[in-house]
Amino acid sequence: MARIKFSTLTEQMFYTLLCLKEECCGMDILDKIPEMTDNRVNIGSGTLYTLLEQFCECDMIRETKTEGRRRSYILTKTGREILEKEYMRICAQAEDYRRFFSGDK
Amino acid sequence: MKDTKRRIELYSFFDHSGIEKHLEKMAKKGWILQKITNLFWVYRRANPQNLKFSVSYCPSASEFDPSDSETKNEYNEFCRHTGWNYAASGAQMFIFYTELENPTPIQTEPSLEVEAIHRSVKKTIIPIYFILMLLAVLQGAMFVTNLISDPIDILSNSTSLFTGFGWTMLFILFAAELSGYYLWRHKAKKAAQQGEFQESHGHKTLYCVTLLAVFIGFIYWIISLIINSSYFELTIAVIMLFAVAALIFLVNGVKQFLKNKNTPAKVNMTLTVVSSFVLSFLLIGVVTFGIITAAKNGIFDRESQFYQSLYLDSPPLTVEDLLGNEELSDRYITQISGGKAVLLGKYEIRQYARSGDSDAKLPGLEYTVTVVKARFMYNFCKNHLIKNKDKTEGGKVIFADHYEKTDAAEWGANEAYRRYRSANYVNQYILCYYNYIVEINFDWEPTASQKSIVGDIFS
Structure with a gap:
């Protein structure tokens, strides 16, 4: 189910999963994504809320603890595999680009 | 000067863009959305300002969520973190606003x-x-x-x-x-x-x-x-209107009370649904009991022996008129029912001898008056009333039941029809006057003078 639904990840999905390599809560992710992408990628609070719910439903992340209104999550094995697959896809794309334009340099 | 304003807002449930634009206009006029209730949107007065509004939807929220729900609080906290202030929410719809010029949108x-x-x-x-x-x-x-x-x-x-x-x-x-x-x-x-x-x-x-x-x-x-309408019909309608209003008010009250008590959404939903069923039956029971008790105590006997239309407080034509004996009136029960609307009116009048009357031969009279208020409906009504009801089999009439044209002049009418049923004429007529069509049923063969009495009354 997770594999079909998230067969390709958008940038926002990709960075959200990347942030969850380490346990963190939703608000940390809202800060971390612009930080790690030099403000190139921003994620909306509503979008992140929906994404976290869907990632949990698809067992790509799991809830670790709740402190007041803050729930923390971490990446699961399934999530890691999907992230890995996306990384490979991006690498393959980059490789195709390099090969295609190598003669121009 | 009032500091709050209530408005009925008629937006489609999915029209987030329309709602956002409207709320931005309201903020420019100095009104910021504060609360969404079942009927109104409540605004609070503020300085006129340029605010950005965002309507977003949180599927895990519910109309029955407690006032202090975890989902609502967490969602609000997320949005506050990116500079969006909570304005109001209704079921799964959440509305936020911000003063920031270039905020990160809630939905990206x-x-x-x-x-x-x-x-x-x-x-x-x-x-x-x-x-x-x-x-x-x-x-x-x-x-x-x-x-x-x-x-x-x-x-x-x-x-x-x-x-x-x-x-x-x-x-x-x-x-x-x-x-x-x-x-x-x-x-x-x-x-x-x-x-x-x-x-x-x-x-x-x-x-x-x-x-x-x-x-x-x-x-x-x-x-x-x-x-x-009759006193009876009007009373029932008013009571039913109040009963429905009371039901909505009470069921909503139960839901709101449970929300304020921080009852879990599923429990609240179950209790609200159960209470709506119980209260509906209870209200119907109370109303029915009240009406029966009132009827038994003669409260609805204001106008006549049975119930009567206020529009027609006495029948236009009576057996007494036809028989020329006014003293008979005490020996009859008269029922009038019906009413009128924009195009048509219809009244049914029945007169029959009181039970236990010593003279069993007192004849009865039944007639229906169709009042044609819109002239273009006249032929439609007439044709509907004189519609052929013959039963046929293989093109052959096996049971005749239809109206046949008869002399209209003796009825003082424009057109007159007499019913032919089985193999005989029966004493049932349809009489067409200027704006009345009368369908009349006698217990006896009417005489020429009785026909002219009918004509005098309806023409």
Whole structure:
């Protein structure tokens, strides 16, 4: 189910999963994504809320603890595999680009 | 100067773009949304300012969530973190505003927004709209069937007309809302594939026109009830209106009380549904008991022996008139029923001897007066009344039942028809006057002078 639904990840999905390599809560992710992408990628609070719910439903992340209104999550094995697959896809794309334009340099 | 303002806002459930624009205009005028109740949106006064509003949908939220719900608080906290202040929420819809010039939008992924909206509205709004549309179709089908089988009855009854009209209007509204939503969803999914958001366009004008039409229909119905109905009918209608209002108020009160007590959403929903059933039965029971008790105590006996229309407080034609004996009036029971609406009126008058009257030979009289208020309906009504009811088999009449033209002059009418049933003429006539069509049934063969009495009264 997770594999079909998230067969390709958008940038926002990709960075959200990347942030969850380490346990963190939703608000940390809202800060971390612009930080790690030099403000190139921003994620909306509503979008992140929906994404976290869907990632949990698809067992790509799991809830670790709740402190007041803050729930923390971490990446699961399934999530890691999907992230890995996306990384490979991006690498393959980059490789195709390099090969295609190598003669121009 | 008032610091709060209540407005009825007629926005389609999916029209987030329309709501955002409207709230931004209101903020410019110095009114900021504070609360959404079942009927009104409540605004608080503030300095006129340029604010950005964002309407978003949280599928895991519920109309029955406690006031201090975890989902609501967490969602608000997320949005506050990116500079959005909570304004109000209703079920799965959350409304935020910000003073920031370039805030990170609450929704940054179009496909997720489309999905969040769909998951939210299919939880409550879509099933409710489908159920209401189905009810409207059933009511509409019943109305049309009755209209075909007995148009005069339906068109002369303001309650039937109002309910038929009301359900038709609501069907148009629900159908427009649902098709509008699915059209927007189709476009939004396409746009999302290109990474773009799709603006929504609701049916605000249609909403206003439909509800205004239903409201005018309602006022017409109430006025016609006051003018045309019997004391009994009017009392029942008023009691039922108050009962429905009380039911809505009480069920809503139960839901709100449980929300304030921080009852879990599922428990609240179950208790609210159960209470709505219990209260409905209780109210119907109390109303029925009240009416029966009142009827037993003679409260509805104001006008006559049975019940009577206020419009026709005495029958235009009586057996006493026809027999020329006024003293007979005490020996008869007279029933008048019926009413009138925009196009037509219909009154049924029955006179029969009181039970236990020593003279068993006292004849009865029954007649129906159709009052044609709109001239273009005249031929339609006449043709409906004189419609051939012959039973045929293989093109042959096996049981005759129809009206045949007879001498109209002796009835002082423009046209007159006599019923021919089986193999005989019966004493049943249809008499056409200028704006009345009288269907009259005698227990005896009327004499020429009796026919002229009828003519004098109706012509």
